[in-house]
Amino acid sequence: MDNKKKNKAMKKTWIQYGTFAVVAITLYATGLHTEVIGFAQRGLLATGLMNPDVAEIAQARNDESNDNTALISNLDKADYNLKLIDKDGKTRSLEEFKGKVIFLNFWATWCPPCVAEMPSIDKLHEEMGDDVAFVMLSFDDDFEKAKAFDKRKGYDLPIYAPASNLPAMFQSSALPTTYIIDAEGNLAFTHKGMADYNDPEFKEFLNNLK
Structure with a gap:
């Protein structure tokens, strides 16, 4: 009797593993795994733990006597x-x-963290796009994928593909990476x-860069 129960339990376990495997293979085959992972990571974004400390950066910009030169990225002129x-x-x-605040974001459709932060960028663009x-610089091998993703999600974001080599100051091995250039042409912010x-503190930061 015990052997029958064990066999039944083992069979149930293998069925569960098989179901998970089929779901995982299907997600990867269709490319939906990126959006599923991105959706999960969006929950982490909601905690605010991943947000950069823009208040500290703003203070460094406004305090000429601040000795923390690592934060004073505004001394670097944007290329x-x-x-x-x-x-x-x-x-x-x-x-x-040039002459405007620039929100420069490196992303790709196959990058879950990029997908995770995209809704917040879309909302920010709706409010501050003027x-x-x-x-939004796509690093997809096929730019059509990026355009299709933008349309399917209903974002209508200003997406681009690189048409030249990246300047040294914008070369990053991480996706997503975001750079903010202020109205005076200074690199004011880098976040990998x-x-x-779509955070009030970040919006205030951008407004102070005009």
Whole structure:
């Protein structure tokens, strides 16, 4: 009798493992695993633990006597020598946005943290897109995938593909990576990893960079 129970329990366990395996294979085969993982990571973003301390950065910018030079990234002039391809296939340049605050984000559709933070960026763009230039630079091998993702999600974000080599100051091995350039052309902010950018403190930070 005990052997029958053990065999039944083992059979049930193998069925569960098999079900999980089929689901996992299906998700990877369809590419949906990225969005599933991204959705899970969005819960972590909701805690605010991943957000950069922009208040500290802002204080460093405004305090000329601050000795923490690691935070005073505004001393570095942004390199606008970056060519872009927009959704319509036109070649653009980062220099076109000179004089405005620029939100430059490196992302890809296959990157779960990128997918996780995208809704917050979309909401930020809806609110501040007239005052801040958003440059969502896709690193997908096929730019059509990025455009399809943007359309399917209903974001209508200003997405681009790189049309030239990245300037040294924008070369990052991490996705997502976000750079903020202030209206005076200074690199004011660099953040590697995901964050919730639809945050009141971050919005205030951007407004102070105009």
